Amino acid sequence: MARADEYVTKKLQRVVGILPNLRSVVVEITFEHTRPAAKRYVVQATLAANGTLLRVEDRGEDVHATVDKVHDLLERRIRDWKGHVYVKGRSRTAARKAAEQEGELTRMPPEDQTGRIVRQKSHDIKPLAAEDAVTEMELLGHDFYFFLNAATEQYNVLYRRKAGGYGLIGPSLT
Numbered sequence: 001m002a003r004a005d006e007y008v009t010k011k012l013q014r015v016v017g018i019l020p021n022l023r024s025v026v027v028e029i030t031f032e033h034t035r036p037a038a039k040r041y042v043v044q045a046t047l048a049a050n051g052t053l054l055r056v057e058d059r060g061e062d063v064h065a066t067v068d069k070v071h072d073l074l075e076r077r078i079r080d081w082k083g084h085v086y087v088k089g090r091s092r093t094a095a096r097k098a099a100e101q102e103g104e105l106t107r108m109p110p111e112d113q114t115g116r117i118v119r120q121k122s123h124d125i126k127p128l129a130a131e132d133a134v135t136e137m138e139l140l141g142h143d144f145y146f147f148l149n150a151a152t153e154q155y156n157v158l159y160r161r162k163a164g165g166y167g168l169i170g171p172s173l174t
Contacts (some may be wrong), residue, residue, distance in 0.1 A: 004029055004063050013070050019078055023048045029063060037061045043070045054081060055140045081139055133158045134166055
């Protein structure tokens with residue numbers, strides 16, 4: 001069996017080749033000591049292209065099988081993104097390019113992490129319409145998204161509701 005890094009390179013090479021203006025590809029493979037063995041390997045892939053971040057993550061008991069799943073998810077995410085960019089037109093794409101979000105990631109050592117912040121992310125915050133924030137959240141594959149609302153000029157949190165649809169949290173004006 002091939003080493004994990006060689007396998008990732010070989011497997012994802014075709015997928016990232018179809019993405020226009022690709023700037024960076026980051027693939028993280030981590031092993032977690034979890035009780036269910038079926039979720040021990042975590043593979044995250046983050047691609048920055050055309051001012052947009054595309055991110056997928058999956059868990060599994062075998063690193064190669066998990067990379068295969070991430071490949072399939074990434075292929076679908078790229079296809080959806082390309083369809084969205086085509087449908088929305090050039091003016092939306094230009095706005096999305098201006099809203100490129102490159103994050104820095106910091107992890108703490110795996111000591112006693114109960115009740116501690118174990119991961120921090122930061123990203124540039126540019127004004128977005130709520131609809132554009134939904135698109136960014138979907139492309140990242142997150143359940144929530146923090147952004148500066150262009151309409152209100154206030155910070156908001158967009159989240160996916162369990163009952164369906166999205167919710168928007170903003171500061172009260174009192």
